[in-house]
Amino acid sequence: MSAMSLRSLNLPGVGTKYEFQTDKGDTVAIFFTKTGTIQMYTLQKGCHTPSAAEMTPVEARRLGNILTGAIIEADQESVEIAFSALADLRVTIHSFLIPKTVSGKTIEDLQIRAKTGATVIAVCRNDMNIVNPAPSFVFEAGDTALVIGESDQIKMFERQITVD
Amino acid sequence: MEGFIIALFVCLVLALISKYLSIPAIPLYILGGILLGKAGLGIVHLDDVSHFFSEIGLLFLLFFMGLELKLERIVANPTKVLTAGLIGLTVDMGIGFTGAYLLGFSLMEAFIVGAAFYITSTAIVVTSLIENRKLMFKETETIIWVTVFEDIILIIILALLSASDQILLLFFVKIALALAFMYAISFYGKEFLISVLDREDELPILFTFAAVLVTASFSLYLGIPETLMVIALGAALATTDPDAFEQHARPFKDVFLVMFFVFFGVTIDFSGGINWSIIAIICALAVLSKLISGMIIGLVIHNSAMSGLEIWANMISRGEFSIALAVLYGSPLIATTVAVLVIVTAIVGSFTAKYSTRLRSGIIHYGRKKALMHRPN
Structure with missing residues (x-):
């Protein structure tokens, strides 16, 4: 190319x-x-x-x-919000399908915040939303996690947690 | 003072009209001034207050020009800028000067008319290029470079005109000292200046305003032209944070420059022996000479007559710099000539700039039709 x-x-x-x-x-x-x-x-x-x-x-x-294709990814969508008043702060919210490798582990086990900097703000399971899950929350395969952070942190999450 | 308020109100209405009809504002302001002043209703007169405000307008126009003046860009792109610029200078200045001289202006007057005739209005040209969505045209870059070249010629003209009645050596020593002082402050005080400009309070805008006015009054005190010094101040400060200075100087420029245009119109006097046919010839020549220079530039730089036509269509308008020259060095007769020149060329120019693509495709279409008719069977 x-x-x-x-x-x-x-x-x-x-x-x-x-x-x-x-x-x-x-x-x-x-x-x-x-x-x-x-x-x-x-x-x-x-x-x-x-x-x-x-x-x-x-x-x-x-x-x-x-x-950049950020908005139109069907089941994994991402939105970047820029707050120009806050020194041009840019926050990305991204949804991820939880893979089998993560199934059965808690947010604490995965050390999501420490490893990636991103935060899981909601999990969707069987059309039910669990907002602000506790650190002891156990993932199951097929969950969709909504993750918030800067774009680098989101990328880190994608690499460390969803792809193993 | 009432006159000033009336003028301000008229400006506001004219600015609205110009934005809604998307026609250039400069000729409207001058027409408004003519209508209110000596030549029209006679309700607004140039007094000390309005004179002071117009002067600030001129200073900020020149300060802005200095801020935009980045010589290293020209050095980076020398052949194109020089070729196109020199063609424009020779053709337009040549036709303007010779025309004015043959029409009965004295040698010195013809030089000022020629200079006003030569210099395109950067403000009108740039606005119309953006509004007519022509930024991607290959001719646009050439047009912009020609206007940059013209700015430099304007500085040389200002220097020549102000040096003519001075002891030259002393004059240049004083200018060199003032320049060295300004560049030294911009160089050694760069960090301090940037920290001042970064503040959120009234300091940056106060500093910008004071820097321009203090420079102007110091130049008067030293007996060197304040016009040149304000341009030099802009160029020196552009080495620190030009965007911040532009942002802080813009409100002053926007308001006071409008006053400058209106009160230029106010002082225009049609009563004393104006020869309208001479002015009409100069206006016609002004449109024609840009066609000639545009065509040559188009053929030399882009190898295309159509490009020449596009350059012509966008470069007809004269404006702020022509008026500045008339105000600084012109007699009442020159002022009237330049006022009409600016009004006519700006209006003609706004039409040609808007419809140039249609004109070009019309010509191509006509050419094809003709070629088809002449094709042997």
Whole structure:
């Protein structure tokens, strides 16, 4: 696979431009303008006029979430929430299917907080929700755990707990 | 004082109109000023208060220009910037200066008219590029570089015009000392400046305002042009945290620059022997000369006449810098000429910028049709 070449450029008075070409030859360009809006242009290979969409920062972030695939994973979904007032704090909430390897162990046994930094805030078992499970809570195969943390902590959880 | 409040209210209405119709605001402010002032109803006059406010507007315009002035970018991209910039300078300044001189302006007046004729409005150009969603066009980068080049030429013009009545050596020594002082403060006081700008209280905005005004009044005291020094201050402070300075200076620029445009309109006087045909010729030349320079730039840089057309369509508008030159160095006759020039080119320019894609596809379509008709059977 060829590496995607991302070109970034600062246009005086306008803002910052990011542009890259896809493997198939289409071009995507994003401009963060000084007016605070974000413009996204796409230019199909062989065409001369790009089409453009102008977005507010919130809309752009939503588009980003869609593009990273965060929202639309069916039984394992994840939402990132950014709190711009709290020094741009970003919290991710992710749901995981509990594998057989973890079945029968408690949250305490797994040392989830110590090992990953993430916290299990709810478990869904047979369409019943157990909110804020105690450390002595015993997982069963087929449970869905809702985990909260920063994206790194979520990744750590995925690696350490659900994949063995 | 009532006049000032009336002007402020009219500005507010004009700003709303400009945003809703998405047409450039600068010509509207000047028209509003003309309507209220000497040439119109005569209810608003330039007094000490409004003069002071307009002056602050001009200072902040130049300070902003300094903040945006990043020479290392030009050094990083020299051939394109220089080629496109020099074509624009030769063609537009040449046509503007020669035209004005042949139409009866004195040599010195023709130089100022030529400079005002040459310099595009960065504000109008950039806003229209964003609003018309043209940022991805390959011509956009060229257009932006040309406006950056023009900023540098403007600084040289300001230096030339203010140096003309000075003892040169002393003048340059004073300027060099002032520059060294500003850069030394920005260099050695960088951390202190950044810590001031990071504060949440009134200090950053007070500091920004004071820095600009203190620089301007010190320059007057030293007998060096405050316009140049304020640009230099912006360029020096841009080495610390330009975004923070832009953020704190923006409110002053936004409010006072509008005052500057309106009171420029207020001072315009149509009564004393205005030759309208001369002004009309200059306006027509202003649109034509950008077509010539745009075409050459398009052919040289992008190897395409269509690119030239696109560059022309986006670069017709003259604005803030032309007015600044007229206010600083122009006679009443030059002021009137530049006022009309800005109004006409900004309005024509906003239409060409909006409909350039249609114009281009129209021309391509017409060309194809013609080619088809001439095709031998």
